[in-house]
Amino acid sequence: MMAYLEMKNITKRFDHITALDSVNLSIEKGEVHVLLGENGAGKTTLMNILYAVYKKTSGRIFLDGEELNVRNSKQAIERGIGMVHQHFMLIPDLTVIENILLPHKSNRGILNIKEKAKKFVDFACSYGIEVDPMALVGTLTVGQQQRIEILKALYAGAELLILDEPTAVLTPQEVDSFFDMLR
Numbered sequence: 175m176m177a178y179l180e181m182k183n184i185t186k187r188f189d190h191i192t193a194l195d196s197v198n199l200s201i202e203k204g205e206v207h208v209l210l211g212e213n214g215a216g217k218t219t220l221m222n223i224l225y226a227v228y229k230k231t232s233g234r235i236f237l238d239g240e241e242l243n244v245r246n247s248k249q250a251i252e253r254g255i256g257m258v259h260q261h262f263m264l265i266p267d268l269t270v271i272e273n274i275l276l277p278h279k280s281n282r283g284i285l286n287i288k289e290k291a292k293k294f295v296d297f298a299c300s301y302g303i304e305v306d307p308m309a310l311v312g313t314l315t316v317g318q319q320q321r322i323e324i325l326k327a328l329y330a331g332a333e334l335l336i337l338d339e340p341t342a343v344l345t346p347q348e349v350d351s352f353f354d355m356l357r
Contacts, residue, residue: 176239178203179224179334184233186219193219196233201334206356218260221336225257226250237334251277256332258323260339266312270294273311274326298325303355317348321355 181199185192194216201207209217222228224235226244235242237253244250247257264273271291291307298305303321311319320340327335341349 254333256327271307
């Protein structure tokens with residue numbers, strides 16, 4: 175039986191440099207995995223291939239039993255893959271709810287922002303996260319911004335969530351809170 179995610183013999187070359195050489199990764203639904211290695215070991219490169227930021231040189235990826243051939247992150251999101259990058263992709267001058275709603279096609283046109291904000295607060299609470307949807311993202315702490323990024327991916331329907339160096343920018347207290355949230 176095949177795992178939820180199978181990355182088989184993934185190789186990535188940048189010109190004459192081999193960043194990944196026949197890497198295999200297998201993940202079941204509900205599991206949490208940590209990729210450990212030195213800087214330059216290829217952890218982020220492997221995840222960027224899964225999220226379609228980079229194109230693999232060779233190898234195959236299967237998601238829920240089907241071969242995954244996404245060409246960009248938009249298609250990865252449509253397949254239920256979300257990624258929170260080490261450097262957040264939020265727009266600081268927008269509110270939390272504006273950042274959450276911005277990428278969704280269904281939000282084109284006239285929106286009832288208060289209704290959407292209430293729905294999002296309920297969604298965040300289901301994960302045990304309190305959030306002010308009207309707060310400007312630029313006024314939030316790094317830990318709060320990270321939680322918004324995670325919620326943004328989950329709100330978009332992510333079933334597989336990639337977190338690139340999630341503790342690198344957090345204080346020790348925020349690291350503890352992060353692991354509580356992850357559990």
